[in-house]
Amino acid sequence: MKTTIVGTTMPVLEITLEAGEQIIAEGGDVSWLTPGFDIETSTGFGSGGKGGFMSGLKRMVGGGQLFLTQYTASGAGGFVAFAAQLPGTIRELTIDPADQFMVQQGSYMASTPHVEVSVGLQTKLGAGIFGGAGVVFQKLAGQGTAWVQLAGEIVEYELQAGQSMLIHPGHLALYRAEMPLEFATIKGIKNKFFGDSLFLAKLSGPGHVWLQSMTPAKLAAAIEPYLPDKSSSSSS
Template sequence: MRSKIIGTTLPVLELQLDAGDRVIGVPDQLSWMSGDISLTTSTAGGGGSGGLLGLVSRAVSGGGLFMTEFHAERGPGNVAFAAKLPGSFVEMQVEPGRGYLVHRHGFVCGTPGIEVTTAFQQTLGGAVFGGEGFILQKLAGRASAFVELSGELVTYELQPGQQLLVHPGHVGMFEETVGFELTTMRGVRNALFGGDGLFLVRLSGPGKVWLQSLTAPGLAHAISYYLPERRG
């Protein structure tokens, strides 16, 4: 399998599969495909033997109940996934003891052996994340995985004991060695969260952190003034 990133602002991830190659992805993010590609969709990672996706608990995370396996059966083919927001795709090598926690819509696709589970879900106040709260998915197993992050990327290598306070929407991804907890700063009013208090995520080292500059709630809030009012 070979990967290629097409474009910059709204990139497309194109995967070139040789005969026999398989990749497991999010079905609603598929943009186009060509060649001898077959699709199998199921709640267990597209079927197949050997536990291609392992344990899946994506339904409660809002990432979708079903996953699709793309299989180049008798010949080569291409599969493409388009970004939902301006940003970038990041390829990660997932290994036992070297997993990652990503934001709720971060996982795009991975090779057989990837395990995608819900790692954390916490309800937050107001209209943030559409009222669905702060959700993290965990990528584990042994595979290559592609993650979508929005806006510009800012990375930090946290040392043991070093902490970083981050707005939940800007948490893109971090290594599983990084500790995290939700905390509230009282006395700060925030239109996205409502009420008196601002939720922040405390990330604690050691480990690497990827932050994203663009958030879907922030984008929705910025353009809400220009949208027609709902009536009825």
Template sequence: MQSKIIGTTLPVLEIALDAGDAVVGVPDQLSWMSGDVTLTTSMGGAGGGGMWGLVSRAVSGGGLFTTRFEAGRGPGLVAFAAHLPGEIVEVEIGPDRPMLAHRHGFVCGTPGIEITTAAQTALGGLFGGEGFVLQRVAGSGKAWIELGGEIVGYTLEAGRQLLVHPGHVGMFEASVGFEITTIKGVRNALFGGDGLFLARLVGPGKVWLQTLTTAGLAHAVAPYLPGKQG
């Protein structure tokens, strides 16, 4: 199996599969394919823990169903294009190195990858009614994560903190502590009170921040969309 990321602003992940190789992803992530590739959609891939694992993956944004893209007797190719301007990052996952990513970050992974819910916070006013949800990417193998805009990375020493707007949290190692906190002194127009919701990230571990948020993009284009009729 060989992978490459093509492009800059709107990249595409292209994976060349040798006979017998496979990747697992969300059904609607596929952009194009060629060669001897078989698609099998089920409720069993990319999630452990039986029915609870399936529900947990659905809540995290991964959906109940996954598709296995497998090369048969000959080679094949599958490609997954980014949904927003940004980057696709390849990460190596192991039993001692799970990752946490934003709820729509997972693109695909090798069959040993598991996706479940890591954290859920009821901040619907900030995130379009969905609340704030993180995906836990665990298991063993490779995973590809989509992040919005430019990526700013930090390696946090033990005890070092970062306070981040939750939408800019792209991905971080599971060794990093995480909580949603309120910072006083800033007027919060969304909630009509005094306080700003931020994510507190505490080292040790690596953090990937994203400069483009889905909510920020929606806010920027909203004035140019036609109004609802009736």
């Protein structure tokens, strides 16, 4: 298996597979591929080999899809490509019992068959900032390789034991699963959603964290003024 990340602002992940090799991804996320792949969809994929309908339900709770798609290369091999959905970057993660990760909802792209994709954290916060869905992270565990898409520019920090950082939840893209995470109301920050307080995530070391400069909510807010007015269109 060979992977190539092509492009800059809107990168594309190309995965070249030898005969019989397999890759798992969310259904409908494929951008292009060579002919001859055996394509199968099931709730059991993305379960780290454990399978079962409950694994699919856990992914749904974590913001993913109930069904995942498995691509198996034919005897001639081939490649499959996945394009990023937001401007940003694609990162490759090695997953094993000592290296498990929490990734923000919507960031998972693809993985090898023995990686488990499940809900890791779901917290209900302010509907104004988070669209009523709260903060959701998926956990990547098991054994293998996974690829995630992170929005905007990425800043990384290595927190030592006893160190912590306060982070706006939308900017918390990826962190190691063993790191303690809690949410706190921070007084003194005026904002239109919470009055005189703001919810921030408190992430504590030791461990590594990836922060993204762009959030989907802020991107949507930035382009919203330029979208057609549906109400005026329907009335006319």
